[in-house]
Amino acid sequence: MLQTPADKIIDGRGLEPPEPFVLTMDALGVMEPSQKLLLILTREPFPLYRALQNQGYSYQTEVTMQGTFEILIWRKQF
Amino acid sequence: MQALLSFDQSPPISAPLRFFLTAPLFAMAAGGLLLWSGPDLFASRWTPAALALTHLVTVGFMLQVMLGAMQQLLPVMAGANIRRPLLIATVVHAAITLGGILLVAAFLTLQPWLFGGAVFLLAVGVMTFVAAAAYALYGVPTTSPIIRGLRLGLIGLGVTVSIGLLNAVSLGWGLGVPLAKLANVHLGWGFVAWGCAMLGAVGFVAVPMFQQTPSYPSWFGRGFAVSTLVVVALWTGAELAGWERSASLLSIGVVLVAATFALTTLNLQRMSKRPKLDAVQLLWRVAMVSALLACGLWLLARVSPTLAQWQGWPLLFGTLLLFGGFMSVIVGMLYKIVPFLVWLHLQNLGRGRLMAPNIKKVLDEKQIDRQMHAHFCAFGLLLLSVAWPQWFVYPAGLALIVANAWLLRNLLSAVAVYRSHLAKIEALDASPAAT
Numbered sequence: 001m002l003q004t005p006a007d008k009i010i011d012g013r014g015l016e017p018p019e020p021f022v023l024t025m026d027a028l029g030v031m032e033p034s035q036k037l038l039l040i041l042t043r044e045p046f047p048l049y050r051a052l053q054n055q056g057y058s059y060q061t062e063v064t065m066q067g068t069f070e071i072l073i074w075r076k077q078f
Numbered sequence: 079m080q081a082l083l084s085f086d087q088s089p090p091i092s093a094p095l096r097f098f099l100t101a102p103l104f105a106m107a108a109g110g111l112l113l114w115s116g117p118d119l120f121a122s123r124w125t126p127a128a129l130a131l132t133h134l135v136t137v138g139f140m141l142q143v144m145l146g147a148m149q150q151l152l153p154v155m156a157g158a159n160i161r162r163p164l165l166i167a168t169v170v171h172a173a174i175t176l177g178g179i180l181l182v183a184a185f186l187t188l189q190p191w192l193f194g195g196a197v198f199l200l201a202v203g204v205m206t207f208v209a210a211a212a213y214a215l216y217g218v219p220t221t222s223p224i225i226r227g228l229r230l231g232l233i234g235l236g237v238t239v240s241i242g243l244l245n246a247v248s249l250g251w252g253l254g255v256p257l258a259k260l261a262n263v264h265l266g267w268g269f270v271a272w273g274c275a276m277l278g279a280v281g282f283v284a285v286p287m288f289q290q291t292p293s294y295p296s297w298f299g300r301g302f303a304v305s306t307l308v309v310v311a312l313w314t315g316a317e318l319a320g321w322e323r324s325a326s327l328l329s330i331g332v333v334l335v336a337a338t339f340a341l342t343t344l345n346l347q348r349m350s351k352r353p354k355l356d357a358v359q360l361l362w363r364v365a366m367v368s369a370l371l372a373c374g375l376w377l378l379a380r381v382s383p384t385l386a387q388w389q390g391w392p393l394l395f396g397t398l399l400l401f402g403g404f405m406s407v408i409v410g411m412l413y414k415i416v417p418f419l420v421w422l423h424l425q426n427l428g429r430g431r432l433m434a435p436n437i438k439k440v441l442d443e444k445q446i447d448r449q450m451h452a453h454f455c456a457f458g459l460l461l462l463s464v465a466w467p468q469w470f471v472y473p474a475g476l477a478l479i480v481a482n483a484w485l486l487r488n489l490l491s492a493v494a495v496y497r498s499h500l501a502k503i504e505a506l507d508a509s510p511a512a513t
Contacts (some may be wrong), residue, residue, distance in 0.1 A: 017287065046154060068291065
C-alpha cells in the first residue's frame with residue numbers, strides 16, 4: 001500500500017471499463033488542487049496515464065505483492 | 079468533468095474495425111462451403127473441403143479478430159503503441175484477407191499458383207504485424223503477465239504461420255517434407271503456443287474484469303505463457319527428431335497445458351460475483367467446456383484403439399476446439415471490445431462538449447443474446463454433423479451462415495451508433511456557437 005495518504009480512494013476492482021476511468025476523472029474534476037486521489041485496480045491503466053499527463057496531473061504507481069496496482073494521483077504544481 | 083483519452087494511445091477506429099467486420103464474412107463462407115460440399119466434407123480431416131473449412135475459421139475468422147484485437151490491446155493493456163497504425167492495419171488486413179481467400183481456393187483446387195499467392199500474402203501480412211507489434215513492445219517493461227503473454231503469443235503466431243507456409247509450399251510443389259507430421263506441429267503451435275498463450279494473456283485481465291471473478295492465481299500469471307511455449311517447442315523438437323516416446327509424452331504435456339487454462343478459468347467463473355450469467359460469461363463457459371472436452375477426447379484417442387481408428391474423432395476434436403472453443407470466446411470478446419472502441423473514440427471526438435453514449439447502450443443486449451443462441455445452435459449442429467453428416471451438414475451450414483450474419487449485423491449496429499453520434503459532434507462543430 002502506498003504510504004502517502006490519499007483524500008479519496010476509488011476501488012476499481014470489479015468494475016468494468018470504462019467505469020474506473022470515468023469515476024477517476026469525475027472525482028479529479030471536483031477535488032481541491034492540493035488533494036490526492038488513490039485508484040486501486042487489478043491492471044495497469046495505460047489510457048488513464050496519458051489522459052492524466054494531458055490534463056496536468058502527476059501519478060505514482062505501485063504494484064502490491066498480490067498484483068494489485070495502486071495509482072496515487074495529484075495535480076501538478078506550477 | 080468530461081474525461082478525455084489521448085488519441086495517440088489508440089489507433090483510429092477503422093484500424094481494428096476492418097478486421098472485426100471481415101471475420102464474420104469468412105465464417106459465413108465456411109457455412110457456404112458446408113452447403114456446397116455436403117456430407118463428403120466429413121469423410122476425413124484431410125479432405126480438401128475439410129482443410130479449406132479449417133482455414134476459413136483459423137485464418138479467416140480467428141487470425142482476423144486476434145490481429146485486430148491486438149492493435150487495440152497493445153496500447154490499452156501494455157502501453158505499447160504500434161507506429162503508423164492505419165498503414166499497418168491497411169497492409170496487414172488486405173494481405174491476410176486476400177491470402178486467406180487464396181489459401182482456401184488453393185485447398186479446394188490444389189493449384190500451385192494459388193498456394194504460392196497465399197503463401198506470399200499471408201507471409202507479408204503476418205510478418206508485417208509481428209514486426210510492428212514486436213517493435214511496439216520492445217523496451218516495454220514486463221509489469222504484468224499480459225505483456226509477457228502477448229510477447230510469447232507473437233512468437234507462437236510467427237512459428238505457426240512459418241510452418242503453415244512450409245506446408246503450403248510443399249503441397250503446391252511436392253517438396254517431399256513429412257506433411258502429416260508438420261501439419262500436427264502446425265496445429266500444436268497454432269492452438270496452444272499462439273491461441274492458448276494469447277487467450278491466456280487476454281483472459282488474465284479480461285475474465286476478472288468483465289466477469290467479476292477473483293484474479294487468476296499468481297502461478298498462472300507467472301508460468302502459463304512460458305509453459306505453453308516451452309512444452310510445444312520441446313514436443314516439436316522430439317517429433318521432428320523422431321524420438322517417438324518423448325514426443326508422445328510431451329504431446330500429452332501440450333494438451334494438459336491447454337486443459338489447465340480451461341480448468342482454471344472455469345473454476346474462476348464458478349466464483350463470479352454476478353448473480354446471473356450474461357452472454358459473454360456463457361460464451362466463455364461454453365468455450366472452456368468445449369476445450370476441456372476436446373482435450374479429453376484427444377487423450378482418450380491415445381489410449382482407446384477403437385476411438386483412434388474412427389476417422390471422425392479428429393473432426394470432432396477440431397469442431398469442439400474451433401467452433402465451440404475459439405469461435406465462442408472470440409464472439410464474446412468482440413461484444414466487449416467493439417462497444418469499448420466506439421465509446422473511446424466518441425469520448426475523444428466529443429472533446430468534453432458532447433458525452434459519449436453509455437457503453438451498455440452501444441449494442442442491444444437482446445440482439446447479443448439471440449446471436450449467441452444462433453451460434454450455440456450452429457455449434458451443436460456441427461457436432462452432430464461429424465457423426466451423421468448426411469442428416470446434419472446442411473442445417474449446420476445454414477445455421478453457421480445465420481449466426482455469423484447476425485454477428486455482422488450486431489457489429490454493424492455498433493458502427494451505426496458511432497456514425498450517428500459522430501454526425502451530432504460534427505453538427506456541433508459546424509454550429510455558430512462553435513466558431
